[in-house]
Amino acid sequence: MTVEAASPAARALDRAQILRQRRRQALSQAARTVVTVAVALAVGFAITVAVSDRPALAFRALLTGPVSSLSRVGTWIEDATTLTLLGLAIAVVFRARQFSLLAEGQLYLGALAAGIVGLHLPLPGGLHLTAGLAAAALAGFAFGLVPGALKAIYNANEIVSTLMLNVVAVRLYDLLLTYWLKPPTAGYTWSDPLLPSAILPRLAGTRINAAAALALAMVAAVWVLLYRTPWGYELRMVGANPHFARYGGIPTRRVIVLSMALSGIPAGLAGAHLVMGVHQRLILNISLGLAFEGIVVALMAGNHPLLVPVTALAYSYLRIGGDIMERTAAVGSDIVRIIQATIILLITAQLTRVRRVRRDTGDDR
């Protein structure tokens, strides 16, 4: 009478069919991805040929540059670490359908907090590192509470409030750096180097530092949070259908506030990574719109935490390859930007097409 009545054999057959269908889809998706990447690279090459007198050299720098030496691999992983953390931050808020763009501001305040702890709070070895990271995470979390509360209480549009608060955070960072943290004798607008105990240890001979492991731990943490806790379920429900979630008794206001605050933890840690790992001091303009790169990473990963490090690695590869192309083949960063934009356009066009096919087949995604 009911579906339950289907025999075990029939169910096994169904499952085999579904698995076969999934495999076919995965294959066709892989084929499409290969084609898209090939087309994107061809377009990139065409642009390079048009502007460079040594196009082969320039394009090889873009394609193989990031893996051409151990130190370059290190630079690539270092950059991907920052983007993974920012991608996670964006994925959390986008999953809750909160278009908070606060990650940039949270990064700045995280960097500021980590820098202050690293410069002025002498603590023994491991404790100092922990304190710096914790301060950054806390700063990001606390800053996220502001637009979260404004939206939950006053229904203030989060796109507007976060864009505005970002500028406030950046100016605050500039202010404290210029008038307090910068030594009066420094030629550049930057602080002294952090105390050695606050510098993230590097893997021998490369720029890869301990934050890479931290980023992977955050990937796991965000995945557990979103998919293995009741709280993550509530967050995804609010993102999928806020009205349904509210009628289902989910405290949507709390979810809104907490999603923006929690996304500040990886974003703040990204700032800590820049200060305690990459630059080892506070510098002016520590990020020029890195959060936008984080949006690209998160959206290409379909806001799925486990895919974020993958897309971060891919996107960083393009960024670092572009840098190397600029340095070794004198192709300007403006051209690199154009090539990046073209590749993003082509790849997103392809990715969304696959996702739509999946929805049509009723596959739960």
Next chain:
Amino acid sequence: MTIGDVLASIASVTFVAGVLRVATPILLPALGGLISDLAGVINIALEGTMLAAAFTGVAVSALTQNAWAGLAGALAVSALVSLILGFAHLHLRADLILAGIAVNFLASGGTVFALYSLTGDKGTSSRLASLTMPYVHVPVLRDLPVLGPVLSGQNLLVYVAFAMVAVVWVFLYRTVAGTHLRAVGSNPDAAATAGIDVRRTRYLALVYSGLLAGLGGAHMSMGYLQLFQRDMTAGRGFIALAAVFLGGRHPVGTLLAALLFGAADALATQLGSLRIPPQYVQMIPYLVTVAALVVYGAARQRAAGRRQRAMANRLVRTEAGG
């Protein structure tokens, strides 16, 4: 300069005229953002569109020695940029926000590349003899006692910007095309069922929005300043999006929001002459906006609460009467 001097200068005519000038390159893209947002396609690429138009205006006006040709070129390029965005999203089904970000990258890289090819300079177009749009002295306005100096003598595009508020309002609320556009934005499926071509409407909305952003970009390089600088729009496209939402997604609200940004910006410049670190002053416009957002939200909530109570009262009365 003392605080008194600053206060006096704020009350002055030049300050108000300055507000109009500063608000223009926010108002124009904001109206564009409003149109595309009401059609359900948020235009993240306003920033890049402005930048491309600002460059094209300078380049074409310098090459042809005709400011109007420059403006036409700026508008053509902004329409083209919007079509690229529309094609990526509406035909290739790329994510709209991602495609918008990509278009911004494209404009930022493309303008610097074109500038370098044209002048050998990657920073500014100062080597190009570019033209500006005319400054208009309106005959009647000019002679008004206090308002005269404020309202007259502005760049032509400033007047265009304020006229566009009315044009956009009429378009959205008094024409069939505008009604269709809003229908597509509020419920695309219903609109499609009613026989409206959703994709075409969204293409048009993106193009209109691009043209308005293009006017704003042309004002940046052919009025506000008299040259092109790399990344000269400096986030105005995003501030414009903020103005759309702050203005409650309505042309008049958007105008008020743009004026608020303009006033706060001009104020920051005035206060900059006091001995305050500029960073404090530069925070002001943004804090003002957040405050405005809170006040607006609170007021709207109070109004909603009142409506609800009134409705409850009426229900009680009806039931008592029945």
